[in-house]
Amino acid sequence: xxxxxxxxxxxxxxxxxxxxxxxxxxxxxxxxxxxxxxxxxxxxxxxxxxxxxxxxxxxxxxxxxxxxxxxxxxxxxxxxxxxxxxxxxxxxxxxxxxxxxxxxxxxxxxxxxxxxxxxxxxxxxxxxxxxxxxxxxxxxxxxxxxxxxxxxxxxxxxxxxxxxxxxxxxxxxxxxxxxxxxxxxxxxxxxxxxxxxxxxxxxxxxxxxxxxxxxxxxxxxxxxxxxxxxxxxxxxxxxxxxxxxxxxxxxxxxxxxxxxxxxxxxxxxxxxxxxxxxxxxxxxxxxxxxxxxxxxxxxxxxxxxxxxxxxxxxxxxxxxxxxxxxxxxxxxxxxxxx
Amino acid sequence: xxxxxxxxxxxxxxxxxxxxxxxxxxxxxxxxxxxxxxxxxxxxxxxxxxxxxxxxxxxxxxxxxxxxxxxxxxxxxxxxxxxxxxxxxxxxxxxxxxxxxxxxxxxxxxxxxxxxxxxxxxxxxxxxxxxxxxxxxxxxxxxxxxxxxxxxxxxxxxxxxxxxxxxxxxxxxxxxxxxxxxxxxxxxxxxxxxxxxxxxxxxxxxxxxxxxxxxxxxxxxxxxxxxxxxxxxxxxxxxxxxxxxxxxxxxxxxxxxxxxxxxxxxxxxxxxxxxxxxxxxxxxxxxxxxxxx
Ligand SMILES: Nc1ncnc2c1ncn2[C@@H]1O[C@H](COP(=O)(O)OP(=O)(O)OP(=O)(O)O)[C@@H](O)[C@H]1O
Ligand SMILES: [Mg+2]
Numbered sequence: 148x149x150x151x152x153x154x155x156x157x158x159x160x161x162x163x164x165x166x167x168x169x170x171x172x173x174x175x176x177x178x179x180x181x182x183x184x185x186x187x188x189x190x191x192x193x194x195x196x197x198x199x200x201x202x203x204x205x206x207x208x209x210x211x212x213x214x215x216x217x218x219x220x221x222x223x224x225x226x227x228x229x230x231x232x233x234x235x236x237x238x239x240x241x242x243x244x245x246x247x248x249x250x251x252x253x254x255x256x257x258x259x260x261x262x263x264x265x266x267x268x269x270x271x272x273x274x275x276x277x278x279x280x281x282x283x284x285x286x287x288x289x290x291x292x293x294x295x296x297x298x299x300x301x302x303x304x305x306x307x308x309x310x311x312x313x314x315x316x317x318x319x320x321x322x323x324x325x326x327x328x329x330x331x332x333x334x335x336x337x338x339x340x341x342x343x344x345x346x347x348x349x350x351x352x353x354x355x356x357x358x359x360x361x362x363x364x365x366x367x368x369x370x371x372x373x374x375x376x377x378x379x380x381x382x383x384x385x386x387x388x389x390x391x392x393x394x395x396x397x398x399x400x401x402x403x404x405x406x407x408x409x410x411x412x413x414x415x416x417x418x419x420x421x422x423x424x425x426x427x428x429x430x431x432x433x434x435x436x437x438x439x440x441x442x443x444x445x446x447x448x449x450x451x452x453x454x455x456x457x458x459x460x461x462x463x464x465x466x467x468x469x470x471x472x473x474x475x476x477x478x479x480x481x482x483x484x485x
Numbered sequence: 486x487x488x489x490x491x492x493x494x495x496x497x498x499x500x501x502x503x504x505x506x507x508x509x510x511x512x513x514x515x516x517x518x519x520x521x522x523x524x525x526x527x528x529x530x531x532x533x534x535x536x537x538x539x540x541x542x543x544x545x546x547x548x549x550x551x552x553x554x555x556x557x558x559x560x561x562x563x564x565x566x567x568x569x570x571x572x573x574x575x576x577x578x579x580x581x582x583x584x585x586x587x588x589x590x591x592x593x594x595x596x597x598x599x600x601x602x603x604x605x606x607x608x609x610x611x612x613x614x615x616x617x618x619x620x621x622x623x624x625x626x627x628x629x630x631x632x633x634x635x636x637x638x639x640x641x642x643x644x645x646x647x648x649x650x651x652x653x654x655x656x657x658x659x660x661x662x663x664x665x666x667x668x669x670x671x672x673x674x675x676x677x678x679x680x681x682x683x684x685x686x687x688x689x690x691x692x693x694x695x696x697x698x699x700x701x702x703x704x705x706x707x708x709x710x711x712x713x714x715x716x717x718x719x720x721x722x723x724x725x726x727x728x729x730x731x732x733x734x735x736x737x738x739x740x741x742x743x744x745x746x747x748x749x750x751x752x753x754x755x756x757x758x759x760x761x762x763x764x765x766x767x768x769x770x771x772x773x774x775x776x777x778x
Contacts, residue, residue, distance in 0.1 A: 199674050219678045220682065
């Protein structure tokens with residue numbers, strides 16, 4: 148159990164900087180999810196915490212101790228890899244016992260800890276099998292088991308569920324969350340899936356091209372995005388943006404207004420803030436997504452209750468929303484007003 | 486999906502494999518048959534007639550202390566060549582594997598010795614270790630060591646081992662490097678996080694995962710040391726001193742072409758034929774079940 152602190156953490160490959168100074172303070176036992184699009188530097192960040200990637204500048208501290216130059220094995224962490232990285236020539240038991248054996252743990256204790264973990268992860272019947280004789284979900288569990296038997300201070304996960312099918316992903320997501328709660332271990336979890344991020348995180352870090360755009364509780368980030376990127380990335384379908392000058396004469400050049408699809412109401416043509424033409428509607432049962440085209444051909448999406456009448460294709464409608472639902476972003480994409 | 490070309494009829498396919506069959510027949514089946522046939526006879530001193538002796542040549546060989554000594558020499562020689570060439574190759578491959586940039590350059594440089602014919606390699610090493618003008622001999626002399634592989638049996642063995650192993654290092658290196666690079670990086674990283682330092686990782690993860698490559702190379706190198714080192718031995722030591730470097734293949738040549746004892750020489754060839762068949766069977770059996778984890 149430990150705190151993790153990243154201070155002005157940077158990473159360069161040759162002359163290219165890919166992480167541009169990230170600061171995060173992680174409390175003991177907290178579940179932090181790092182989310183962002185492909186290539187934004189999530190894995191690189193995690194691997195610097197693990198010690199698999201050298202830190203170019205800044206500091207990583209685990210439990211207050213600077214670990215920049217500490218080898219991975221001396222950091223008291225465990226990591227679950229996207230491809231699980233199980234040892235293919237060892238049985239499930241040996242995979243889980245490997246770290247303990249190296250640490251010189253007495254045999255009876257190894258057997259006990261492995262069987263505890265196996266019980267927790269429902270792997271008891273598979274201890275003698277090789278990884279290639281397991282299903283994807285079982286392999287994933289073995290990787291988890293290997294991480295928990297060592298009782299590390301910090302868990303690191305790099306997209307551990309991305310190789311599983313949708314249903315298993317939901318199930319494992321729940322199990323990971325429960326496991327982390329039960330063990331009370333600090334966790335750093337990387338994903339590009341915002342649903343995973345929203346459901347797992349105590350706090351989430353939204354990464355954008357090597358910068359942590361916003362750090363906060365999932366609902367807080369959802370409700371009050373600090374940048375246009377966060378507003379666009381978190382939430383599905385994403386936030387609609389329109390040029391601010393369209394609705395607010397006097398707004399700075401390049402400023403944009405953002406409105407989430409669920410905050411938009413349909414009103415009679417000629418009324419509301421914007422006029423739009425219905426392109427097509429996607430009824431999803433509980434809700435309906437309506438895709439619209441604005442006067443300047445920009446696309447706009449609104450989301451309404453599944454029971455509300457679906458506007459006809461080609462129909463002209465007005466769009467309205469409450470003032471406090473709209474978000475103003477400056478030309479630099481930073482949030483200008485609450 | 487495997488794509489196969491299927492032929493109608495038998496004539497065209499037969500025609501296509503004919504050259505290979507002819508080559509195999511002329512250069513393998515015919516001489517092998519000859520060897521088996523001749524191993525059953527003893528020619529008279531003038532080579533005018535042959536006397537049938539059945540398995541007499543084999544009985545004589547197996548009770549011949551020189552032939553048995555040659556077996557031991559071959560065992561020592563091929564173990565040393567295999568261990569040295571594979572050990573050095575593995576060491577270099579591990580170093581090159583850690584190096585992401587520039588490993589291509591090393592690979593190219595390291596492959597060169599493979600292109601050198603055994604006899605040429607032999608001459609090369611012979612020059613360096615020549616008892617009178619060899620550059621290495623001279624330096625050893627400066628250090629107070631009197632190198633003379635013409636008289637010293639151990640030194641002679643050492644020299645032919647080094648010269649034979651040298652040419653194999655590049656071949657082994659390429660296979661080891663490919664084997665190392667096929668091990669997923671994340672598995673090594675997982676082991677590092679699990680607490681394994683470099684040597685422990687090598688012992689418990691890398692080497693076991695490399696074992697299919699290692700086994701394959703083991704067989705290939707033993708076969709090489711048995712059969713293809715003739716040129717090296719012929720140029721450097723000619724089997725001497727006192728037959729200290731007369732391996733089985735060299736003895737076939739020495740007894741048959743130099744000693745003109747064709748019956749014994751043929752019997753020795755047959756024994757070697759059996760050895761190489763066994764090695765080949767082992768190799769194929771193993772390669773079939775190659776993926777063992
Ligand atoms: N070894 C490397 N050399 C040079 N650039 C690298 C290296 N590794 C990663 N990068 C670059 O660093 C950036 C961040 O990579 P990283 O793997 O952290 O992305 P990611 O957020 O994990 O993406 P994904 O979701 O696709 O896994 C990318 O632009 C990538 O091209
Ligand atoms: Mg990644």
